[in-house]
Amino acid sequence: MKKTIIFDLDGTLIDSVLDIALCMNEVLKEFNLKTYEIEEYNYFLGGGVDILVNNVLKENSNINLKNSITKRFQEVYENTLHSNTKPYEGIYELLDELIKMQFNIAVLSNKPHKFTLGYVEKLFGKYNLKEVHGQKTTIEKKPHPQAAINIANSFNTPCEKTYFVGDTKVDMQTATNAGMISIGVLWGFRDEDELKKYNANYIVEKPLDIIEILKKNHEK
Template identity: 75%
Template sequence: MKKNKAIIFDLDGTLIDSVLDIALCMNEVLEELNLKSYEIEEYNYFLGGGVDVLVNNVLKNPSKELKQLVTKRFQEVYETTLHSNTKAYEGVYELLKQLQNRGFNIAVLSNKPHKFTKGYVDKIFKQFNLKEVHGQKDAIPKKPNPQAAINIAKSFNIPCQDIYFVGDTKVDMQTANNANMISIGVLWGFRNEQELKDYGAKYIVKHPLEILDIVN
């Protein structure tokens, strides 16, 4: 086995099931402003690109003023607390435990704002030593730009081509490929198998523990 091993996980739709809380908060904002709200399941196709993309998706070509208003209200409603419906997917705890036992450096890279990315990781995965946890930051381009992933590789002192990148959307597969990392697409998140294949997933898994077979 290689001495230095690393794996980077997306957060929403990969490690945590957060779609219900995001959808409820966004629908609250839309209804407050007398705008069209959506079924919970529809949010699976709105998420993955951060707040900016989420707002664009629910508003469909909004004016600059409306986009700013909805973004501000959503941040006020959603980003004031950690939500109780958000939880780890089944099998994720065991996966992280096994990876930790096998000496992996484990990181999280999300397009969720950094404060809340770190907040959810600290709350839900506090028993694990996740060495690098990064959400969206003003100074670093968000995924699929590879810069943040490359920065994590440098912090681990491990070549990008030796690092696994795990996610549930095309954005994650693009990030992995842009960073020259090994992409693993997961089917329990926000998107389907075809999207992951179309955007270059090297591996596709249906359950978290299948990742152990790949990294071995």
């Protein structure tokens, strides 16, 4: 039985915060609203567009404004695949090793589905990943476990033998909810305290650290 590993996208495989922040700040300026420093967006991301909008608007609960900001952000951000967004250092080496180890590799993101597909095709096309899923209207987004469970089922891998890799509490919650092995990464949007608080089974500093975890578990 081949083992399966599922990756979050933003903050895990790709560093996208700069492009997201620049686009959202552009939109906020159009609406004469407060903009934010780039690093502040590290704490706004991970839950999808609706959570991002809620975070930048903070106490403002005007539904019409939220809808307008969401629509305009999608127009600005989703107009193109952005040149500042690139894989983190060591990600290609990690994926190469996973292929050698004959792992099934999947991606599950709360980024809209078509843009999840777009970035994976652009940056990871050579790996021919079979299961790549972003946020869809037909299924609950993370941390609901269903999409992750569907991926494991598609590869005929038990959830308890499936690894889920991500950088935020949403990813750790998804792994827990799905009964999967969680690996939290420290190069993404959040810190070690958050990953520990949400019960990461493992925490890694560099992409290739994941390979060491997989090899040790395989030897058990």
